[in-house]
Amino acid sequence: MKPATRYSTTHREWAAGFAFASPWIIGFLLFTVAPICMSFYYSFCRYDVLRPPMFIGIENYRFLLMESEKFWKSVYNTVYFTVCRVPLVIAGSLLLALLLARPRRGIGLARTIFYMPSIISGVALSLIWLWLYNPKYGLVNQGLALLGVKGPMWLNSPAWSKEAIIFMGLWSIGGGRMIVMIAGLNAIPQHLYESASIDGAGWWSQFRHITLPQLSSTLFLLTIVEVIGSFQVFTEAYLMTSGGPLDSTLFYNLELYYKAFQEYNMGLASAMAWLLFVGTLIVTVFMFHVLGRRVYYEAEQ
Amino acid sequence: MLIKGKTLKNVNQQTVIWAGALLMLIPLLWMISSSLKTPQGVFETPIRWIPKPVYWENYTKAFQAMPTLLYTRNTIIITACSIIGYLVSGSLVAYSFARLRWPGRDSLFYVLVGTMMLPPQVTIVPLFVIFRNLHWINTYYPLVVPAYLTGWPFFIFLMRQYFLTIPLDLTDAARVDGAGHLRIYWSVILPLAQPALATVAIFAFLLHWNDFFGPLIYLAEDSKFTLALGLMSYAGRHQSEWSVLMAASVVMLLPPLMVFFFCQRYFVEGIALTGTKG
Numbered sequence: 001m002k003p004a005t006r007y008s009t010t011h012r013e014w015a016a017g018f019a020f021a022s023p024w025i026i027g028f029l030l031f032t033v034a035p036i037c038m039s040f041y042y043s044f045c046r047y048d049v050l051r052p053p054m055f056i057g058i059e060n061y062r063f064l065l066m067e068s069e070k071f072w073k074s075v076y077n078t079v080y081f082t083v084c085r086v087p088l089v090i091a092g093s094l095l096l097a098l099l100l101a102r103p104r105r106g107i108g109l110a111r112t113i114f115y116m117p118s119i120i121s122g123v124a125l126s127l128i129w130l131w132l133y134n135p136k137y138g139l140v141n142q143g144l145a146l147l148g149v150k151g152p153m154w155l156n157s158p159a160w161s162k163e164a165i166i167f168m169g170l171w172s173i174g175g176g177r178m179i180v181m182i183a184g185l186n187a188i189p190q191h192l193y194e195s196a197s198i199d200g201a202g203w204w205s206q207f208r209h210i211t212l213p214q215l216s217s218t219l220f221l222l223t224i225v226e227v228i229g230s231f232q233v234f235t236e237a238y239l240m241t242s243g244g245p246l247d248s249t250l251f252y253n254l255e256l257y258y259k260a261f262q263e264y265n266m267g268l269a270s271a272m273a274w275l276l277f278v279g280t281l282i283v284t285v286f287m288f289h290v291l292g293r294r295v296y297y298e299a300e301q
Numbered sequence: 302m303l304i305k306g307k308t309l310k311n312v313n314q315q316t317v318i319w320a321g322a323l324l325m326l327i328p329l330l331w332m333i334s335s336s337l338k339t340p341q342g343v344f345e346t347p348i349r350w351i352p353k354p355v356y357w358e359n360y361t362k363a364f365q366a367m368p369t370l371l372y373t374r375n376t377i378i379i380t381a382c383s384i385i386g387y388l389v390s391g392s393l394v395a396y397s398f399a400r401l402r403w404p405g406r407d408s409l410f411y412v413l414v415g416t417m418m419l420p421p422q423v424t425i426v427p428l429f430v431i432f433r434n435l436h437w438i439n440t441y442y443p444l445v446v447p448a449y450l451t452g453w454p455f456f457i458f459l460m461r462q463y464f465l466t467i468p469l470d471l472t473d474a475a476r477v478d479g480a481g482h483l484r485i486y487w488s489v490i491l492p493l494a495q496p497a498l499a500t501v502a503i504f505a506f507l508l509h510w511n512d513f514f515g516p517l518i519y520l521a522e523d524s525k526f527t528l529a530l531g532l533m534s535y536a537g538r539h540q541s542e543w544s545v546l547m548a549a550s551v552v553m554l555l556p557p558l559m560v561f562f563f564c565q566r567y568f569v570e571g572i573a574l575t576g577t578k579g
Binding site: 010013014016017018019020021023024025026027028030031032034035036038039042049096099100104105106109110112113114115116117119120121122123124127128129131132134137139142171175179228231232234235239253256260261266269270272273274276277280284 | 311314315317318319321322325326327328329331332335343344346347348390391393394396397398401402403404406409412413416418419420421422423424425426427428429430431433447449450451452454457482483486507511512513514518528529530532533536543546547550553554557558560561565568
């Protein structure tokens with residue numbers, strides 16, 4: 001008698017489980033699995049949406065990798081952007097977190113101010129910074145002029161356009177990353193510091209031997225998120241520079257967008273999406289191997 | 302000696318903190334200041350921080366030169382419908398992953414976490430094709446319907462993490478009393494999970510209020526534009542009207558800023574919940 005009841009309650013729970021999860025399962029099949037399969041097929045096709053896709057083998061991939069200068073330019077720009085931006089964001093927000101982690105007078109207000117820019121994004125963010133970076137009348141160059149420095153043309157200069165977008169990014173996301181790091185810092189057991197200072201360890205040595213190892217899993221996670229995010233930079237460049245000047249801010253996703261939604265070359269765009277996916281995967285796995293090994297985990301497993 | 306040194310260090314750190322905070326505020330102050338200058342006043346050098354005269358007409362122009370009210374209405378419709386979708390479907394799914402036992406649950410959860418890593422570009426072209434075949438281009442369906450099918454797995458993840466922290470005893474007690482799953486979900490889990498629901502609502506609000514890429518791809522007609530898209534198309538046509546553009550930016554930023562100031566607690570909780578429990 002008893003096992004039978006058990007059996008049926010288990011089955012009822014299974015049914016309920018699937019039923020409750022069904023919005024995601026359906027959405028996953030319709031909006032993730034199906035598009036992935038379609039995208040993979042399109043990447044081997046010539047396809048302009050109006051006429052049915054025509055299979056052309058690896059031609060899209062061959063064109064991108066062997067012939068397209070714009071493709072390689074966009075790869076270069078995106079890698080440059082990522083390599084400059086990620087260390088700056090991580091180091092900057094770590095510094096902020098170290099300053100703002102401990103309770104002190106006015107700390108709540110200070111954290112609020114640093115976090116506030118994180119809720120500004122997209123169009124408003126781009127418009128504010130377009131105006132700030134205005135070579136002649138913008139605040140940035142006016143401020144530099146006060147210091148006796150003649151500011152560059154920023155977004156109008158091929159040499160400074162990427163840097164301009166990177167600096168803007170620091171302002172806009174540093175505070176959000178800081179909050180994550182503060183949560184990580186506050187999770188470090190206080191007694192570690194206490195016993196270290198009894199042993200006479202100075203600030204630097206405490207930072208190196210306690211803070212960094214204890215925070216390493218947070219730092220590692222943020223680095224991965226940041227790298228993947230930097231690969232996907234789009235809106236700022238689309239709105240502020242349209243990829244210019246001289247393609248200096250033609251990032252990968254911008255080139256993909258132009259191919260897909262201006263030239264309606266959906267096959268080529270799909271091939272680009274897959275190359276990005278594979279590239280992201282390789283970089284992530286590489287980071288897990290190289291950095292993941294240095295991450296310190298509590299001996300709880 | 303030691304105490305003196307410590308105080309000095311503390312004062313220095315305070316100086317650094319507040320100088321940094323000022324630096325963070327300056328772009329916003331500059332935006333507000335510019336929004337109150339005359340069209341010529343913005344080009345005045347050296348910079349005058351307090352506008353003279355204070356030129357409120359930029360704000361009336363921000364509403365007259367483009368259909369800002371209509372854009373706002375459109376944005377509210379899309380945002381509100383999406384938030385409801387994320388809350389309803391997301392919490393159901395999260396309940397299933399957190400509290401119900403069924404075969405394949407854990408592996409499917411890994412798949413769900415995996416899809417958070419998937420670059421959206423991989424699916425954007427086929428999604429466009431799918432929505433085009435459904436004749437959904439230039440409607441709000443592509444922007445709203447995915448929310449009801451949990452288009453943003455991050456929210457499920459966030460809610461599941463929170464549901465896991467609700468003590469099992471509470472749901473077990475309800476179970477002993479003969480409550481079904483739907484009942485436990487509705488009258489035990491949901492009331493206790495309000496902070497998580499609020500966090501999801503806030504993040505979803507910001508996501509859709511600021512969304513640019515979705516409307517850019519799917520909306521074609523000016524009367525259907527959102528604030529973000531409308532403002533950007535106006536900016537493209539009137540590139541040097543900085544005072545009006547800054548006024549419109551202030552208008553667009555006000556709702557997110559207000560939500561931020563009234564709901565700060567949920568921001569920090571949400572970030573802590575997902576940021577540390579990788």
